[in-house]
Amino acid sequence: xxxLVESGGRLVQAGGSLRLSCVVSGRTFSSGVxxxxxxxxxxxxxxxxxxxxxxxxxxxxxxxxxxxxxxxDLAKNVxxxxxxxxxPEDTAVYYCAAGRTSAIVAPRRVADFGSWGQGTQVTVSS
Numbered sequence: 001x002x003x004l005v006e007s008g009g010r011l012v013q014a015g016g017s018l019r020l021s022c023v024v025s026g027r028t029f030s031s032g033v034x035x036x037x038x039x040x041x042x043x044x045x046x047x048x049x050x051x052x053x054x055x056x057x058x059x060x061x062x063x064x065x066x067x068x069x070x071x072x073d074l075a076k077n078v079x080x081x082x083x084x085x086x087x088p089e090d091t092a093v094y095y096c097a098a099g100r101t102s103a104i105v106a107p108r109r110v111a112d113f114g115s116w117g118q119g120t121q122v123t124v125s126s
Contacts, residue, residue: 001115002024002025002026002098003026003115004023004024004096004097004115005025005117005118006021006022006095006118006119007020007021007022007120009093009120009121010122010123011123011124012086012123012125013086013124013125014087014124014125015085016086017082017085018083019081019083020080020081020120021080022034022036022079022080022096022117023077024077024078024079024096032053032054032098032099032101032102033050033051033052033099033102033104033106033107034070034097034098034099035047035048035049035051035096035097036048036079036081036095036097037094037095037097037110038090038092038094038095039092040089040091040093048060048064048081049061050070050099050107051070051079053072056071056072058070059108063089068082069082070082079096081094083122086122086124088125089124090124091124092121093119093122094119095116095119096116096117097113097114097115097116097117099112099113100113
C-alpha cells in the first residue's frame with residue numbers, strides 16, 4: 001500500500017511562486033508514474049502534471065505548461081511541483097497520486113491513478 005503525504009500549500013499573491021512536496025512511502029518505486037492533480041471548489045479534479053519515476057520524463061496540462069515544473073528526488077522518495085507565475089485560477093486543493101500501472105504512458109485520467117494523498121490547499125489572491 002502506497003502512502004502519499006502532500007505539503008507546501010498556502011496563500012500566495014498572484015505572480016508568486018510555491019513549491020509543493022509529496023512524500024511517498026509504503027513502496028519503493030522503480031517504475032511507473034507519479035502525478036499532481038487539483039480540484040477547485042465546485043469543479044472536477046483535473047490533471048496538472050505527471051512524471052515517469054525512472055526516466056524523469058515529465059508532461060503537463062496546457063494550462064500550466066511553462067509555469068509549473070514537476071520533478072522527483074529518488075533518494076528521498078519525494079515528488080515536487082514547482083509553481084511559478086501563479087494565477088487566481090490556480091486556486092485549488094492539490095493532490096499527489098501514484099499511477100496504477102506502468103503500462104499506460106503519460107496517464108492523465110483520474111481513473112489511471114490508484115493512490116492519493118489527502119491534498120494541500122493552494123490559494124492565489126489577486
